[in-house]
Amino acid sequence: MDIGRLHRVLKLITLLQTGRPCNAVQLAGECGVSRRTIHRDLNTIEKAGIPVFYDRPTGRYRVHQTALMPAINLGLDEALALVVLASELGHSGRMPLLEPARDAAAKIEASLPLAMRAMLGGLARTTAIRTTPTARHNALRETYHEVQRSIVRRRPLEAVYISFHEAGQIRTRLEPYWLLFNERAWYVVGRSSKHRAVRTFKLGRFKLLVPAEGRFEMPAGLTLEKHLGNAWRMMRGEKTYRVHLKFSPLISPNVAEVNWHRTQQVSWDDDGCVHFRATHRTQQVSWDDDGCVHFRATVDGLDEIVWWVLGYGPEVEVVDPPALRTRLATVARRMLALYKTA
DSSP states (O other): OOHHHHHHHHHHHHHHHTSOOBOHHHHHHHHTSOHHHHHHHHHHHHHTTOOEEEETTTTEEEEOTTSSOOOOOOOHHHHHHHHHHHHHHTSTTTSTTOTHHHHHHHHHHHTSOHHHHHHHHHHHHTOOOOOOOOOOOTTOHHHHHHHHHHHHHTOOEEEEEEETTTTEEEEEEEEEEEEEEETTEEEEEEEETTTTEEEEEEGGGEEEEEEOSSOOOOOTTOOHHHHHTTOSSSOOOSSEEEEEEEEOTTTHHHHHTSOOOTTOEEEEETTSEEEEEOSSSSOOOOEETTOEEEEEEEEEOSTTHHHHHHTTGGGEEEEEOHHHHHHHHHHHHHHHHHTTTO
8 A cells, every 4th residue: 555545544544533424525525536536445444444334324434433442541650550561461471362462562652652651661671570380372372262252242162171180071062151360371161061060171171162053141140259259269169168277487477478368367476377367358467476377268179279288398287177187198198108218
């Protein structure tokens, strides 16, 4: 496209975006060309993905209001937060499948006034976000977009899935409700016909995922928070446990300063140990006589929290429940057997 035509097409978009209805004659007059040329230019605009429609009752052209985003005035703090978040998480591997966020950050930065852009560039270069290692998502972009389309259109999916729990491939009809990124990987949460329940599936384990016939509706009142309940991370168990952990003075400060779970309560002993409790959504910290921190939490299932506790080794003791103490003891004996010759 030559420069003259590009300038004219951009002017057309601007005219149509004002909201004032214009017919072909008026547009031709504004641009200094024939009506035939205007029709060709309108066709070019439509091919570029900007929906132009002809309003027959008035005989005029319009651009759909949702076609282009309106200008947004951002303060320095707002622009910095958006640019840093989008550009950092958009780096390949940091937040898989969100690489387009980097392009969005560049567009936001380019639209800012020159002085703000210079200041923002310096701040952005000295701010970084580092996430935990993530699963490989190199070949999952189409799967990710397929699930997105299904959620928006309320169309079910036929799926073949590699299930570690069921030790093989399963076939199911999936009604996807939510896409969830949890710690290291992307998951889809939705109703599975095979299980006749809402289940969580890891995107990287689908062997086949294609659109199916029909439509579905999400159950009224169901939210992701309600579905996850008091799961330690995302896999909700059938039984609820009140967990009480006692952390040693060595690591108590590290444990106490983090909001690990929405139900946690934390108290300190005089000797520096941490006691972790959880029955409320807000963290409470207090000191007990021995200085340890006690950590209590109400969790649905033990399968996830057991591995978190193991990560602290001998610096944490499970006070309750007995079921968790038993599982930790079993794992500890197996570890001891592995290293008995060390």
